[in-house]
Amino acid sequence: xxxxxxxxxxxxxxxxxxxxxxxxxxxxxxxxxxxxxxxxxxxxxxxxxxxxxxxxxxxxxxxxxxxxxxxxxxxxxxxxxxxxxxxxxxxxxxxxxxxxxxxxxxxxxxxxx
Amino acid sequence: xxxxxxxxxxxxxxxxxxxxxxxxxxxxxxxxxxxxxxxxxxxxxxxxxxxxxxxxxxxxxxxxxxxxxxxxxxxxxxxxxxxxxxxxxxxxxxxxxxxxxxxxxxxxxxxxxx
Numbered sequence: 109x110x111x112x113x114x115x116x117x118x119x120x121x122x123x124x125x126x127x128x129x130x131x132x133x134x135x136x137x138x139x140x141x142x143x144x145x146x147x148x149x150x151x152x153x154x155x156x157x158x159x160x161x162x163x164x165x166x167x168x169x170x171x172x173x174x175x176x177x178x179x180x181x182x183x184x185x186x187x188x189x190x191x192x193x194x195x196x197x198x199x200x201x202x203x204x205x206x207x208x209x210x211x212x213x214x215x216x217x218x219x220x221x
Numbered sequence: 222x223x224x225x226x227x228x229x230x231x232x233x234x235x236x237x238x239x240x241x242x243x244x245x246x247x248x249x250x251x252x253x254x255x256x257x258x259x260x261x262x263x264x265x266x267x268x269x270x271x272x273x274x275x276x277x278x279x280x281x282x283x284x285x286x287x288x289x290x291x292x293x294x295x296x297x298x299x300x301x302x303x304x305x306x307x308x309x310x311x312x313x314x315x316x317x318x319x320x321x322x323x324x325x326x327x328x329x330x331x332x333x334x335x
Contacts, residue, residue: 140322151225151311151326152264197263201322207252207277207315209324211263 110135112200114212121219127185129215131198134179138200138210143172143183146195146214155196156183188219227312227327235335236302242330244295244312253295254324255287256311264311264326270295302334 113132121127131141142157158165158172158181165172171184185192198212225246234240244253251272256264269277270289278287284306286298295312309329315322 142323144324149328149331151313151328152324153326154323157323195261203322207254207269207271208266214261214263216261 110210112198112210112212114198114215116215117213118216119218121188121217123188123190123219123221125188125219127183127188127192127217127219129183129196129198129217130180131182131200131212132178132180133200133210135200136179137202139203140201141172141174141181142199142201142209143170144197144199144211146197152197185217188217190219190221193218225312225314225325225327227310227330229330230328231331231333233333233335234299234302236304238302239298239300241299242297242310242312242332244297244327245293246314246325247293248314248316248325249292250314250325251292251317252315253289254313254315255285255295255297256313256326258309258311258329260309268297299332302332304334307332307334 143155144152145155146152156167156170158174160176169186174181196215199209201209228243253270255267258264266279267281268287273289284301288296311329312327313324315324
C-alpha cells in the first residue's frame with residue numbers, strides 16, 4: 109500500500125517531442141504528489157507538484173495530470189530538450205507531518221538532439 | 222539563500238575509519254533529513270529530525286549515527302562501515318509542515334567504503 113509504481117524505467121525522446129512518465133499509487137491517504145528531477149552527481153530538485161484537489165497543473169513545459177479515481181498521475185514534458193535529460197522521480201506523501209516521501213523507482217530520460 | 226550545503230562532496234574511507242558528513246541550511250527549515258541513494262535507485266530515507274529532535278529512524282544500523290547540533294546543522298557520523306554502505310548520501314530540509322511539503326536536497330556526499 110505504501111508503494112508508488114513508476115514507468116517506464118527509461119525513455120528516449122527526440123528533441124521537440126513529448127516525454128510522458130506515469131506513476132500509480134495505492135494509499136488514498138497520500139495528498140501531495142511531487143516530481144523530482146535529478147542530474148548525475150546532484151541531489152534531486154523539485155520540478156512540479158500537485159494535490160488531489162486539481163486534475164492538472166502546468167508550469168512552463170511541464171504538466172502534471174492527476175486522476176484521483178484511478179490513483180494515477182503523470183508528468184508530461186512538452187518540447188523536450190537535450191537539457192531535460194535526467195532521471196525523474198515521482199513521489200507521494202501525506203500532509204500529516206509524517207515527513208515521509210514514498211519515491212517511485214525513477215525514469216531515466218534521454219532527449220536526442 | 223535557498224541552498225542545502227553538504228561537505229565533503231566525496232569521501233573514501235576504510236572499514237575501521239570514523240568520519241562525519243556535514244549538512245547546513247539557512248532557510249529556517251525545521252525538518253532535516255538524511256537519505257541514502259544507490260546508483261539508479263530512488264533515495265531511501267534514513268533519519269528525520271524535526272525541531273532538532275530525532276523523529277524518524279528507518280531502522281538504520283548503529284554504525285550510522287545522526288546528530289542535529291542546532292536548527293541549521295545536521296551531521297551523520299560514520300563508524301565501521303561496510304563496502305555495501307558505499308552510496309550517495311543526501312541531506313534535505315523542508316519547511317514546517319503545511320501545504321508546502323517541498324524537500325530541498327543538497328548535492329550529496331559520494332561515499333566509497335574500501
